[in-house]
Every structure is written in C-alpha cells, then in structure tokens.
Amino acid sequence: MKTKTAGNKGLSLVLLIAGAAACVGALALDFMGSKASFRGPLLVIGIVAVFAGLYLFPTLEHHRKIVYIIFLFPLLFTFVVTVIIPLVLGIFYSMTDWTGIQFTQFVGLSNYTAMFKDPAFLWSVLITFLFVAINMVLVNVVAFLLALLCTSGIKGDSFFRAAYFLPNLIGGIVLGYIWQFVFNQVLINVTQISWLVQTKTALMAIVIVYVWQYAGYIMLIYITGLTQVPKDVLEAASIDGANASQTLFQIKMPMIASTFTICTFLTLTSAFKQFDVNLALTGGTGSVQFLGNYLTNGTQMLALNIYNTAVSKNNYSLGQAKAVLFFIILACVSLVQVRVSNKREVEL
C-alpha cells in the first residue's frame, strides 16, 4: 500500500493551491488582455500542479478514481479540442457568413443552396461518386487477384507481397509528382499527348495511380483472410471432387465474406477522402463542358474542391458548408455499405 504520510498531505495541498492559483492568475492575465509571454507556461504549469496535487492527495477511497481521471484526461482533452469543438463550430459556421476568422451574421441554409447552384461543385460531386465506384470495384478485384496469386504457392511470394505493398508506404504528394513525371515525360512517348492534359484521360490517370497505390494494401488483407480458411474444409472439398473454381467461388469467397466487408469499407472511405494524389497529379485542373457551363476544374474531387473553396478562393463559410455535406454523404454511404455487407454476410 502507498504510505500516506503527513508530508504527502502537505505537498498535495501546496500543489493544489499553487496550481489553482497559477491557473487563475494566467486566465486573469488573459482576460485582462495582458501580452505577458509567461502566461501560457504559467497556465500549463498550473494545470500540471493541480493534477500532481490530486495524484498525491492522501485518500485511499478515491485514489482509484483520481488515477482514472488523470489517465483519461490528456487524450480526451486533445480529442475534444481538435475534433469535437471544431465539428460543432464547423456545423454552426456553415450557416453563417464566416470568413475563417469571424462571422457577422447567421445566414441559415443559404450556403447550402448556393453550392447546389454551382456547376463546378456539382461536377466535383459527380466525379467523386464515379471515382469511388470505379475504385471500389477495381481496387478490390485487382487486390483479390493479387492475393490469389500470392497464395497460390508461387516461389518468392513474400517478395511479391512486399513489392506490391511498397507504393502504400509513400505519401500521396510525392506519389503524385512521381506519376506526373511518368505521364508527362515517359508515357507521352507512347500516348503522344500527355494523359494529364485531357480531362477524361486525366481522370483515368488518377484511377490508375490510386489502384497502384492502394491495391497492395488491400491485397494484404485478402491474403490474411484467405490463409485463415481452414485447411480441413479445403481438403474435404477436394476429396468431394471440387475443382479450383468451385473451391474459389463456393468455399473460399463465402468464407471470407467479412474480409470483403472490411476491404470495401476501407476503399470506399479512403477513395472518398482522396486529396493528396489529386492535388499533386493534376491539381484539379481540366476543362469540361457540364450542364451548359464551361468548367476548368475537370479533375477536382470533392475534398480538393472543399479545400480550394476555402483556402484558395477564401470563401470559408461555403467551403465549410460543402465539408458538412461531405461528412453527411460519407456517413450515409458508410452506413449503407456496412448494412448491406452485414446482411450479405448473414445470408452467406
């Protein structure tokens, strides 16, 4: 048992009082508009002292609770400040004329109605959905085939796994520039015009890079799923005379249904959030005729559109409204996907 001596009690009280005083003092300085540079460190020291005092507080009864609070507080605090508060503020700001620094009035849903009248935004939504659908299918098919290849007992399969996974290690910005080089300097000798110049081919280029980057990762998950199919089931199947394709379609694939759920979920959410490669590869440019308008954001996915609206065009409230819509779309699509897959899994 921890010995709770009188000294401990004294120290605890001193820390608690000094810490509280430091916090109050620092906050008072803040409210008075003081620019003294020590007020920040003073606040931090105060908070630490309060927690130290709490920790040393001589009580056996509440010691466990105090430890729980001290353990939970740091992460929860950062989480609330970086996720919860901005989320709530963001939903609120999307209904004001926020400039990124301040807002003067509440404008209701006019940001939301404005974005649906913007053909460039509608185009971004359209191609994002298209991109997500194509990628979900392509990445999963390619990854599954690669997984079958790697588990077919070929020599050097661990090398192949590592090689196929390699692109996933590199950040999208760097990958985007590398592929820009590939399309603009290397493949141009075959294609005559760079694929990145025309909107249609540039969109295909983004798909290619995305599949190249992501399929290796999804493949690893399929490999894990496939190797977990029990050996005796496969043996029983081969004794019953099932051929390779029967084993694949009627035994392996149903048995790894949960893996399909995970992989489609991962590709779905990550394809929706695609930003880095989009920015580095095409920057969202590309001319296109859409709904009778001439647009110059032919390859701009939703995430990049949000970023450009706010950061480049300095329209923060509109960008924020688009982001909230993006969140709603993502949440709905993920929920539907999980529902459908779970239902499927039960049926199989």
Add this chain to the structure above:
Amino acid sequence: MVGKERRVRSYILTGVGVLIALYVLFPFFLVIVNAFKAQSSIVANPVSLSGASFSQLLTNLTSVINNSNFQYWYAFGTSAVITVVSLVLLALLGSMAAWVISRNNKTKWASAIYMVFIASMIIPFQVVMLPLISTFRDVGKFVGISMLQSIPGIVFAYLGFGGAMTVFILTGFIKGIPYDLEEAAAIDGCSPEGTFFRIILPLLTPVITTVTILNGMWIWNDYLLPSLMLGQNGRIKTLPVAVQAFVGSFVKQWDLILTAALLAIIPMIVIFLIGQKQIMNGMVEGAVKG
C-alpha cells in the same frame, strides 16, 4: 503428367507475378535512375541509363538539399520529431485512456466516451480542418502559446486525431486481459497506476506496435494538416509540405524534383526494409480490428 502441368502452371504464375512487380516498381526505378541524371538527359530519354553518373547525383543532391524552399535536413528533422513525439504520446496516453475505458466498461460515462470515440472515426478531416485552424489560432492568442506554426501544436492535433483509433484498437485488446491479474496485484499492495505501468503496459507491446505502425504511416505522410497548420511557406515544414513547396517553385525541373522525391521516399523505404513483417502485419491487423 500432373507434376509437369503443375510445374508449368507455377512458372506461368511466377512470370505473371514478376511482370506485375515490374509494373508496380517501375515508377520507383524511374525516380532512382533519373536522380542520377541531368535535366537534359532526362528529357532526352527518361528510361535509359545514358547520362547517369554519380557526380550528377551529387550535383542534384547538393542543389536540392541546399534549396531554400526544401531544406531537406530541416524538414526531415521536423517530420521525425513530430512523428516520434506524437507516436510515443499516442501509445502512452492512448493505452492509459483505453485501460480506464475498458476497466469501467459497465459504467455509463465510460461507454459513452467509447461510443463517441468510435463514432468520431468516420468524421473526415475536411469537416473539422477550417474551424480547427481558427480554434487553434484563438486558443493560441488567448493563452499565449502558439498552436499554429509550432511543433507542440501539431503534436497536440495528432493526439486528438489519432486518439480515437488508438483507443479503439487498444481497448479491444485490453478487454481480453484477465481482470484477475490486476486483482492479484491489488491484493499484493500494488496501486492502480502501478498495476497499469508494471503489469498492463508491458502486456500491450504487440498491440502498441500495431497502432504505432498505423499512426506512423499517416502522420509521417500527412500533408493536409501540416500544410494548413504550419502554412505552405512557413518557417517550419514537414517533409511532404517541403516537397510541395519545392516542386511548386520548380515547375519542370525534373532532375531536382525527382531527386527531392527520392530523398522523401528513402526514410520510409529504409524503415520498411528493417521492419517489413511488422509493418505489413500491423497494417492488416489495424484494418481487421478497425
């Protein structure tokens, strides 16, 4: 006959595997080869080895490393410090929080916190990024600690964003650790915090490896958060931000761009070669549990 057929099949499959590997690795090959070449020979023929020399690589390296927009060593150091500090704190604070949550999972407050953590994992960064910057700016101004354009500020943000997934994976693991172990320690006179640090934390090593790999991959490669918080041409730059700033300043200087890409890739490749198995397992486990 069957044996021969099988061997032929195996050769064909291996051949297919090699072809795909060549395709996957081809862009890396281009980066490496062309980092050894001058702009003129890259443009003349990007695929051939002609014009490649070590002296040219050195020329490229020195001009990239000393470039005022790139400042490789500085950017590398910044990225390394941010990543390592975030990972250590995430592992430590994450397991502390996960332990508290899983040991109180019958209480309402703990399950509420847990549910909020899980639900938050679907929140895309885009929806919080703009208010995040303004909140950090306001908090920084108010308490006098710079949260933007500062390494502690960005570490703080990574703790907030990485926290949910870290807690989720760790909680799942801690739930599987028998409670008897802790009761025995308590009877022997171990305090709750002592139990956590001496008994629980060492048991978490495998799952901490997993979350560290998962978090490390995105923190190291993350572009959007540091570019917004640090500014694209701010004083402090992480590696991805530096690459973006550098490439933006040299539109078609492929010798320098590819050398910069090579420098940005190398740290990750080295780490991958060292911990290949752990990284691949970690990525899969994180996905399966997440």
